[in-house]
Amino acid sequence: MTAGRARVLVVEDEQTVRELVTLCLTKAGYEVEAVVDGQAGYEAATKRRPDLIVSDLLTPRMHGYELIQQLRATAGTRRVPVIVLSGKAYPADQRKAIEMGASAFLAKPFREVQLLAAVDRALNTPRVHFWGVRGSIATPGRDTVRYGGNTPCVTVERGRDLLILDAGTGLRPLGVALQAEANGNPLNLKMLITHTHWDHIQGFPFFVPAYVPGNKLEIHGPPSLDEPLEKVLRGQMDQEYFPVALGDMAAELEVHEVREPDFELGPFKVQSMYVNHPGVTMAYRVSIGDKVITYATDTEPYRRLVPGAEGGKDKEAAKYASRRDEMLQDLVAESDLYIADSQYSPKDYETKRGWGHTCYRDAIELAIKANVKRIALFSHDPMHDDDAIDRKLAECKDMAMAAGGDVEVIASIEGESIELYDESAIAAVAS
Ligand SMILES: [Zn+2]
Numbered sequence: 001m002t003a004g005r006a007r008v009l010v011v012e013d014e015q016t017v018r019e020l021v022t023l024c025l026t027k028a029g030y031e032v033e034a035v036v037d038g039q040a041g042y043e044a045a046t047k048r049r050p051d052l053i054v055s056d057l058l059t060p061r062m063h064g065y066e067l068i069q070q071l072r073a074t075a076g077t078r079r080v081p082v083i084v085l086s087g088k089a090y091p092a093d094q095r096k097a098i099e100m101g102a103s104a105f106l107a108k109p110f111r112e113v114q115l116l117a118a119v120d121r122a123l124n125t126p127r128v129h130f131w132g133v134r135g136s137i138a139t140p141g142r143d144t145v146r147y148g149g150n151t152p153c154v155t156v157e158r159g160r161d162l163l164i165l166d167a168g169t170g171l172r173p174l175g176v177a178l179q180a181e182a183n184g185n186p187l188n189l190k191m192l193i194t195h196t197h198w199d200h201i202q203g204f205p206f207f208v209p210a211y212v213p214g215n216k217l218e219i220h221g222p223p224s225l226d227e228p229l230e231k232v233l234r235g236q237m238d239q240e241y242f243p244v245a246l247g248d249m250a251a252e253l254e255v256h257e258v259r260e261p262d263f264e265l266g267p268f269k270v271q272s273m274y275v276n277h278p279g280v281t282m283a284y285r286v287s288i289g290d291k292v293i294t295y296a297t298d299t300e301p302y303r304r305l306v307p308g309a310e311g312g313k314d315k316e317a318a319k320y321a322s323r324r325d326e327m328l329q330d331l332v333a334e335s336d337l338y339i340a341d342s343q344y345s346p347k348d349y350e351t352k353r354g355w356g357h358t359c360y361r362d363a364i365e366l367a368i369k370a371n372v373k374r375i376a377l378f379s380h381d382p383m384h385d386d387d388a389i390d391r392k393l394a395e396c397k398d399m400a401m402a403a404g405g406d407v408e409v410i411a412s413i414e415g416e417s418i419e420l421y422d423e424s425a426i427a428a429v430a431s
Contacts, residue, residue: 006123006159007048010034011041011055011067012085017108021054021085024112025119038062042070045077049183051159052122054115057086057093068100075180079129081122085110103419125421126158126291128337128376132170133412135297135343135357135379136199143385148414151199152297152379154339156268158288163268164191165284165295165339167219170414171203179208186214187251190265193221194298195281196232204233205242215251220265222272222280223257230255258282273331275299276324277356285331291420294335294372297379300356301325301366304349325366332370336420339412340367342377345384345392360392364399367407374408375400376418 008030012018018034025032033050035041039061045053053071057064064084071077084097089107097105103122106114132138132150140149151168164174178187187209194200209215221229233255234246246253262271271285276299283296302321308314309321332338342360344352349359360377367375377396380389393411400407410418 005029005031006051007031007033008119009041009044009048009050009053011036011038011053011059011064013037013056013059017056017085021115024115025054028116028119030119036060038064038067041067045071045080046074047183049076049181050080052119053080053082054119055082055084057084057088057097065096065100068097068102072101075177076183077181078177079181083118083122121421123159124289125419126156126288126293127417127419128293128339129155129157129417130170130376130412130414131155131174132166132168132203133378133380133414134168134199134382135341136382138169138199138202139382146386146413147380147389147411150414151202152194153203154295154412156286156288156293158267161267161288162189163265163286163288164189165286166194166200166297167191167204167207168199168201169203169206172206172208175203175206175208175210179212182209186216187212188216189218190268191217191219192265192270192284192286192295193219193229194283194295195222195277195279196224196229197279197298198236200298201233201236205237205244210249210251210253213250216254217251218254218256218265220256220258220263222274222282223259224280228255229257271331273327275328276302276305281356283328283331285335291337292335293337293339293420294332295339296328296332297339297341298356299328299341300354300358301362304359304362305354329366329370332366332372335370335372336374337418338367338370338372338375339378340375341379342392342396343379343381345381345388348381348383360396361399364396364403364407364409367409368400368403368405371405372407374410374418376410376412378412380411 022032038059081103083104084102087108094105104118131153150170152166153168153170154165156163237246269287272282275283285294302324303309306321308317312318340363341358342363343357344359397409
């Protein structure tokens with residue numbers, strides 16, 4: 001954790017368990033507040049926003065399930081992780097708690113080591129949250145309700161550490177959540193932008209934390225060809241387009257152009273490279289602890305574009321293109337999560353070659369070659385409704401399976417999180 005000790009709220013009516021959990025967590029260095037019922041838990045959580053809640057299921061005044069429901073329905077506590085404790089170890093109860101978003105379910109009696117492992121995992125597991133997954137233009141409506149219509153915005157988080165990737169329209173709900181979670185405290189935020197096409201910056205003028213005095217926001221992105229990055233961001237807020245100017249935003253804003261391939265943003269280690277997309281565009285490999293997330297959206301394979309490269313018609317061209325494509329493969333190599341441009345179907349690509357995006361079959365091919373653990377299909381095409389994305393996912397899974405590797409294929413879904421935990425560590429504690 002970066003700022004002070006992690007604060008844990010314990011909700012437990014059984015005195016002995018409450019005291020044992022409090023003692024165990026205090027000894028381990030956590031700051032603990034303990035309450036005896038669900039209602040008091042909800043009030044304490046909304047007032048002081050803890051980093052984690054450990055709650056019994058059968059708590060008076062508000063049942064544990066209801067507590068989770070209430071926390072999830074409140075903007076400031078929606079994303080606080082919850083560990084459920086229960087004397088009832090029915091699989092159905094466990095399933096329900098996990099489905100409701102609990103990080104872990106501990107059946108009583110549990111050992112101290114199990115509690116500490118669950119707490120450590122809930123607080124320190126890197127998480128990726130998708131706030132916007134649509135390419136090109138926001139596409140709200142009935143046809144996109146399952147995968148989402150907001151344009152690119154992703155967060156990589158570990159405890160209180162947070163890195164924002166891109167400022168598409170998904171940045172707006174992220175800003176609302178962050179400001180509610182801040183509970184009146186100043187926010188210190190860091191953002192990486194891949195490029196300044198509309199769909200990657202249009203959420204910025206609606207980013208609530210940028211309007212709050214005392215907040216600080218660092219924006220990092222590629223240098224633009226004609227204008228400094230700051231001027232490009234400022235340009236979309238000119239009075240012809242928007243009622244508030246960048247300079248009128250009350251938070252402290254710093255805009256940095258990425259000049260070094262490797263740099264650090266707090267605990268996040270970043271590797272950057274230019275990718276094949278109209279204008280100046282970057283992909284980023286982000287490491288946090290021992291986990292790696294590569295964010296490579298808005299890119300097109302060179303071998304599809306360099307004249308003569310496809311099919312090896314021109315040997316020199318093919319060699320050049322494959323060298324460039326291998327650079328992206330190296331950036332993506334061995335990622336725990338590869339967030340991949342996979343906008344077009346093979347049929348789309350017949351007419352959209354040269355538009356700067358990837359056919360999903362090429363994205364899967366790269367994921368297999370780069371030996372990633374998991375690929376999240378990203379930058380869904382605005383013309384693709386939910387059913388089309390279902391079909392894309394199914395085809396990509398078949399392709400990965402046919403290749404015989406163990407790459408897991410998922411489609412990124414707006415509003416969903418992925419925890420990058422280590423299965424083997426959990427199994428070792430549970431046994
Ligand atoms: Zn673009």
